[in-house]
Amino acid sequence: GAVVSQHPSWVICKSGTSVKIECRSLDFQATTMFWYRQFPKQSLMLMATSNEGSKATYEQGVEKDKFLINHASLTLSTLTVTSAHPEDSSFYICSARVSGGYNEQFFGPGTRLTVL
Amino acid sequence: QKEVEQDPGPLSVPEGAIVSLNCTYSNSAFQYFMWYRQYSRKGPELLMYTYSSGNKEDGRFTAQVDKSSKYISLFIRDSQPSDSATYLCAMSKGSNYKLTFGKGTLLTVNP
Numbered sequence: 001g002a003v004v005s006q007h008p009s010w011v012i013c014k015s016g017t018s019v020k021i022e023c024r025s026l027d028f029q030a031t032t033m034f035w036y037r038q039f040p041k042q043s044l045m046l047m048a049t050s051n052e053g054s055k056a057t058y059e060q061g062v063e064k065d066k067f068l069i070n071h072a073s074l075t076l077s078t079l080t081v082t083s084a085h086p087e088d089s090s091f092y093i094c095s096a097r098v099s100g101g102y103n104e105q106f107f108g109p110g111t112r113l114t115v116l
Numbered sequence: 117q118k119e120v121e122q123d124p125g126p127l128s129v130p131e132g133a134i135v136s137l138n139c140t141y142s143n144s145a146f147q148y149f150m151w152y153r154q155y156s157r158k159g160p161e162l163l164m165y166t167y168s169s170g171n172k173e174d175g176r177f178t179a180q181v182d183k184s185s186k187y188i189s190l191f192i193r194d195s196q197p198s199d200s201a202t203y204l205c206a207m208s209k210g211s212n213y214k215l216t217f218g219k220g221t222l223l224t225v226n227p
Contacts, residue, residue, distance in 0.1 A: 095159075
């Protein structure tokens, strides 16, 4: 149980284009999902907290107009990187917290974004 | 001072060794403590979850929390080459709070 999927697993795009990443909780409902970014040999950096049916809460320094988050259902959250630039190239990972549970977060497999 | 400190290693041990991984933290408000394992180019996998102080055992893994010292540990017994990964500690203030992660310790278990 507690499986989280992400799609796509990797994507290459041209500078200036937008990329959408999906995060799904497959066997449980997740009121809250989280989006992280991880650079090589670095730890996870929380970008935003996504709550179903409401606006996401962004961490300091993360541009909300650049990283659009939508959490339309209890099993799906999306992150759209708008007008991507090479410095946005990174490993993006989502996690989901079980509704009504403790504070365990279950992570997706990650999406590697490369912006040319 | 960072909220969570974790030695990044790398740590290299022979197969069968007992591995000790540790994190220290500065915020006494942390109550929930987790250990994640992350293989290269994969998402983190939850290994252990503990609330407040004490020990928790699951197979070859034992997690310890000492809130008085603000120190948490993960022990791996009879380590296997498949345990080679980066181990991340994480903690939060409450059930609805975000996680704060350590930098991760890279472990290699040599056959």
